[in-house]
Amino acid sequence: MCELLGMSANVPTDIVFSFTGLVERGGVTGPHTDGWGITFYDGKGCRSFRDPLPSSQSEIAKLIKNYPIKSKAVISHIRQANRGGVSLENTHPFSRELWGYNWTYAHNGQLSDYEQSITSKRFVPIGQTDSELAFCWLLDKLAQRFETEPTCPDQLFEYLNQQCDYLRQFGVFNMLLSNGEYVFAYCTNNLCWITRRAPFGKAKLIDTDVIIDFQKETTPFDVVTVIATKPLTNDEAWHKMGVGGMAMFRYGELARFAEPKPGDC
C-alpha cells in the first residue's frame, strides 16, 4: 500500500521533522519505494515535488529535508504501487483546479470492481491509478453539485463525506484532500492525527534517530495538526480514526468531524 502525511497549521510551519520520518519508510524502515510526492500551499498557490524514485534515495527529497518550506497546508505521500506502473504520472499527490482553487489529493488503499461505477468526464485521469480516477470522480461530483465554491464549508464537508462513503464500498479508501485552507482526512482503516499546541514538548521519530523540541521551534500561539497513516512518533498520543470517519481541519484546528460508521474496513 502507501503512506499518507498531511499538515494543517495556523502559521506557516515547516514539516521537515515529520517528512524526515516518512521518507525513511520509502526504502529504509518501510517498503514504499515506488515514488513519493509533497505539496506545500502558500496562500492560493501551491508547489508540488514529485519523484518516481524511492524517497530515501531521492535528490529532491534531500532538498525538502534540508530546505524548510513553511506552509499552512501540506499533503504528502509515499507509494508502494498496486494499480498503475511506477511513473511520474502515477505519483501522488494529484492536483486539479476547481472554482479557482488548487485541489490536492493523495490516496492510500486499493479499489476493486469500480470500472462501471466510478467514471469521470470533466476531470480526466492522466495516469493509470485507481487513486487518480477516484480523485477525478470526486471533483466531477463536486463540480456537478456546486457551481461555485459553497459559502458554507459544512456543506462541502457533508457532501464529501457522502462521496467518500460511496468510494469506500469499492475497497480501502484512506485519503487526504486540501484546497489550501481546509485539509480533509477520510479513513477506511489506517489514519491518525495529532494536534500540537502550547505547552509544547519534545518528540522522537519512530523511523530514525531524530528528536525535536517543539518549544524551540514554535510560539505559544502555534497550532499544528499532523495527519499520518501510522503515528510518526512514539512518545505522543495520536488519535486513531475509525472506519468511515472523516475530519476537516482548518489552520491547525479540527473544524468538523464525522464519527466512524458501522461496517468493516
Place this chain on the structure above:
Amino acid sequence: MCELLGMSANVPTDIVFSFTGLVERGGVTGPHTDGWGITFYDGKGCRSFRDPLPSSQSEIAKLIKNYPIKSKAVISHIRQANRGGVSLENTHPFSRELWGYNWTYAHNGQLSDYEQSITSKRFVPIGQTDSELAFCWLLDKLAQRFETEPTCPDQLFEYLNQQCDYLRQFGVFNMLLSNGEYVFAYCTNNLCWITRRAPFGKAKLIDTDVIIDFQKETTPFDVVTVIATKPLTNDEAWHKMGVGGMAMFRYGELARFAEPKPGDC
C-alpha cells in the same frame, strides 16, 4: 516583462546549460526578479518547480542547475511582474489538465483592456495575472472546440494560432504551451529558437562564463530545439520569429510553422 525558455527534444535531454543562462537574467544580468518556474515532462507526467524568489538566489533553482532532470519537453519562465503581485500563485508556468493531458503554459508580455473580451468559465484563474487568464481562456476555447484531443495535430495548431492572433489584439503575447508531446511557440515581438543536431559544436552562454561542447553530451541522433525570448548563446545562429508567427515542435523537430502576419507588434 519576463523571459521564456522552452525545449523540445527527441531523447530525454537536460536543460541545465540553457537554464544556467536564464537564471542569471533573474537578478544578475537581467531584472526578472519576481519569481521563476520550470516544468519538465516525463511521458504524460510532469513536474514543476516554482518559486516567487529571484532565480539567481533560489535554493530550488540551485537544485535544478546541479541535478540534471532529463526531459523531452520543458517550459520555463522568469518573471518581472506587471499585472498581479509577486506570489506563488502568480508564478509561471501555469498548468491545467485537459483531455487527460497536463497542459503547461508561460507568457511574456502584457495585455490591456481585455476584461470584457477574455473571460473563462471551466478553467478559472487561481492568481491575478492577465497571463493565467489568457491561458484559462485558451483552454476554455480548446475544450469547447474539441470534446476530446483532436486526432490531427494540424487542427490543434490552426485553431491555437487563430486564438493567439485574437489574444495579440490586446497587447504583447509571446507564449509557450506544451502537452508533453508538442511544444507550441507564439510570437508577438520577442521569441527565437535554435535546433541543434549533428554535427554538434561548442557554444558559450551570453549571460555567464559557461561553455558547453554539445558533442560530448549527445549522440549523433539527438535533435534538440531550444526556444527563448532572446538568444542564450552568441556563437550560434538563432531563428528570430516574426510578429504573429507560430511554431509547433515535436520531439525536437519543427512540425508546423505559421508565417508572421502583417501588422505591428
